[in-house]
Amino acid sequence: MASLLHQIQHQGVTINAPLPLDSGQVLPSVTIAYQSYGTLNADKSNAVLICHALTGDQYVASDHPATGKPGWWARMVGPGKPIDTDRFHVICANVLGSCMGTSGPATPDTASGAPLGMAFPVITITDMVRAQAMLLDHLGISRLHAVVGGSMGGMQALAWAAAYPDRIASALVIASAARHSAQNIAFHEVGRQAIMADPDWRDGQYYGSARAPTKGLAVARMAAHITYLSEEGLTEKFGRRLQARDIKSFGFDADFQVESYLRHQGLAFTDRFDANAYLYITRAMDYFDLAEPHDGRLAGAFAKAKDVRFTLVSFDTDWLYPTSESRRIVQALQSVGAPASFVELSAPFGHDSFLLDVPALDRIIAGTLGRGG
Amino acid sequence: MTKLRPDLEIIANAIPGRTRVLDVGCGDGALMAELRAHKYVDARGLEIDVAAIEAAMAQGLSVVQGDANRDLADYPDDAFDYAILSQTLQTTERPDRVVEELLRIAPRAFVSFPNFAHWRVRMSLLWNGRMPVTRLLPVAWYETPNIHHVTVSDFRDLVRARGIRVERAWYLSGDRPTSDAAATWRAEHAIFLIARG
Numbered sequence: 001m002a003s004l005l006h007q008i009q010h011q012g013v014t015i016n017a018p019l020p021l022d023s024g025q026v027l028p029s030v031t032i033a034y035q036s037y038g039t040l041n042a043d044k045s046n047a048v049l050i051c052h053a054l055t056g057d058q059y060v061a062s063d064h065p066a067t068g069k070p071g072w073w074a075r076m077v078g079p080g081k082p083i084d085t086d087r088f089h090v091i092c093a094n095v096l097g098s099c100m101g102t103s104g105p106a107t108p109d110t111a112s113g114a115p116l117g118m119a120f121p122v123i124t125i126t127d128m129v130r131a132q133a134m135l136l137d138h139l140g141i142s143r144l145h146a147v148v149g150g151s152m153g154g155m156q157a158l159a160w161a162a163a164y165p166d167r168i169a170s171a172l173v174i175a176s177a178a179r180h181s182a183q184n185i186a187f188h189e190v191g192r193q194a195i196m197a198d199p200d201w202r203d204g205q206y207y208g209s210a211r212a213p214t215k216g217l218a219v220a221r222m223a224a225h226i227t228y229l230s231e232e233g234l235t236e237k238f239g240r241r242l243q244a245r246d247i248k249s250f251g252f253d254a255d256f257q258v259e260s261y262l263r264h265q266g267l268a269f270t271d272r273f274d275a276n277a278y279l280y281i282t283r284a285m286d287y288f289d290l291a292e293p294h295d296g297r298l299a300g301a302f303a304k305a306k307d308v309r310f311t312l313v314s315f316d317t318d319w320l321y322p323t324s325e326s327r328r329i330v331q332a333l334q335s336v337g338a339p340a341s342f343v344e345l346s347a348p349f350g351h352d353s354f355l356l357d358v359p360a361l362d363r364i365i366a367g368t369l370g371r372g373g
Numbered sequence: 374m375t376k377l378r379p380d381l382e383i384i385a386n387a388i389p390g391r392t393r394v395l396d397v398g399c400g401d402g403a404l405m406a407e408l409r410a411h412k413y414v415d416a417r418g419l420e421i422d423v424a425a426i427e428a429a430m431a432q433g434l435s436v437v438q439g440d441a442n443r444d445l446a447d448y449p450d451d452a453f454d455y456a457i458l459s460q461t462l463q464t465t466e467r468p469d470r471v472v473e474e475l476l477r478i479a480p481r482a483f484v485s486f487p488n489f490a491h492w493r494v495r496m497s498l499l500w501n502g503r504m505p506v507t508r509l510l511p512v513a514w515y516e517t518p519n520i521h522h523v524t525v526s527d528f529r530d531l532v533r534a535r536g537i538r539v540e541r542a543w544y545l546s547g548d549r550p551t552s553d554a555a556a557t558w559r560a561e562h563a564i565f566l567i568a569r570g
Contacts (some may be wrong), residue, residue, distance in 0.1 A: 026562075035545060109544075235448055241521070278446045309435065311430065330437055330447070334437070334447055334449070335447075335448075335449050336450060338436040339415075339417065340417075340435055341426070341429075341430050341435050341436050341437060342437045342438055342439075343426045343427070343430070343436075343438045344423075344438055345423065346423070359421070362426060363431060364427055364430050365425055365493055366430070366431075367427070367430050367431030367432070367433070368430055368431075368433070370431070370433070
């Protein structure tokens with residue numbers, strides 16, 4: 001399936017300028033695939049950048065080209081929606097290192113023409129943001145009305161505030177964190193090991209072959225998917241109910257509904273995602289710690305962001321990026337005097353709440369973006 | 374704009390323009406919006422109720438969810454010119470510590486509270502022997518959020534003991550001002566502007 005994935009054509013731009021990376025390496029040029037919605041106004045002041053999560057993509061409000069499913073935030077983005085494309089020019093770019101058209105491990109090497117695989121440099125969240133800034137330069141947009149993101153998208157929004165505070169008027173950070181915790185890294189490492197243990201991974205050089213490490217990628221997705229849901233949500237949805245049978249099989253089929261669900265989630269994921277991209281992006285998230293360059297003081301990251309309006313939202317059932325992480329960010333923002341709003345919303349869906357039907361989130365996003373569009 | 378509550382209007386009139394203000398227990402941000410619109414004040418809020426925070430955020434106000442008992446500690450010293458605590462002091466776990474936190478965060482603070490020594494309260498206790506249920510204290514003793522009832526005299530004693538200066542005070546009977554001299558029994562509501570000693 002991975003080979004089919006790489007045959008999809010995406011709208012994008014190749015920028016022939018070097019992209020310096022946190023690792024010290026340099027990408028000589030970068031291709032960025034993106035979607036945009038709504039009209040950029042004459043003074044270019046109504047641009048909103050949406051940053052997607054780990055396994056998200058630029059098809060925020062368009063049908064997914066591989067799965068045909070509606071965009072991942074179609075409920076939030078569109079005409080008359082909370083992020084109103086009648087008022088805002090919305091841009092969403094596939095992140096650096098991903099697999100939907102932007103430069104990543106499947107990108108061909110300029111010399112040999114073969115996919116880079118693990119020769120693609122390790123990237124960071126800030127590198128992703130640098131690439132987005134290059135895209136905005138290319139589009140002639142010097143300043144964003146807002147940068148919006150949930151989960152890893154929220155990390156990018158925070159990195160925007162740290163790296164380019166003069167280029168954003170506001171940042172909306174939903175269900176996110178300013179660093180990856182030991183537990184976050186641990187879950188990602190399980191996923192990476194599952195991919196690398198798949199014999200079809202072959203050190204990342206599987207692109208030309210008929211077989212991709214789909215089993216490993218599916219297991220990685222299964223482990224990660226558990227972290228996106230709440231225990232309460234899982235119990236309510238599946239409990240201990242059996243899948244299409246009345247009695248236990250005394251075997252290792254998917255006896256329980258929750259097993260069947262996870263297997264399906266894992267398998268479906270391999271139709272739309274590349275295993276190497278999963279390795280690179282999870283690595284970028286694990287390396288994320290905005291306080292690190294400032295001797296562990298998070299406030300240092302926001303020292304120049306005093307004029308950025310921040311909105312942070314957490315969910316009470318999100319144990320992946322819990323409320324305490326949002327509060328830590330708010331505390332840092334308060335210590336530099338940046339205008340910050342924060343609210344913990346109650347929703348049953350765990351971390352995934354930011355993607356699902358939480359009317360209070362819609363109202364907050366619409367309200368926060370609403371002024372001065 | 375809807376009319377502000379009388380105590381908030383007094384505070385709004387007393388705050389100089391272009392200052393930095395923290396409204397603790399800001400509700401839906403009515404006072405903050407007024408200060409921003411008419412005095413160019415850089416106003417921030419702290420509020421515990423999610424629906425109220427949503428309403429404030431929808432007006433583009435900066436409000437953080439939090440509890441005056443715990444979360445004032447997150448603000449640095451002198452982060453603001455004024456802190457405001459309106460009709461909240463009597464609901465806090467340690468009102469004395471909250472007052473000290475306010476004057477750490479800002480050199481000056483407005484503190485308003487219902488006066489438990491108002492004559493109606495006194496009468497209710499004297500004649501009925503029961504905790505009063507009045508216009509400003511409308512909830513029965515067992516479910517009231519007001520866990521530290523305070524009188525004008527109590528508050529004056531507290532600030533004196535802590536070396537805090539009272540720069541101004543306003544007393545309301547109904548929605549009308551009443552004199553300093555009669556405040557201890559005639560004021561339903563008191564508003565103090567206090568400052569570090």
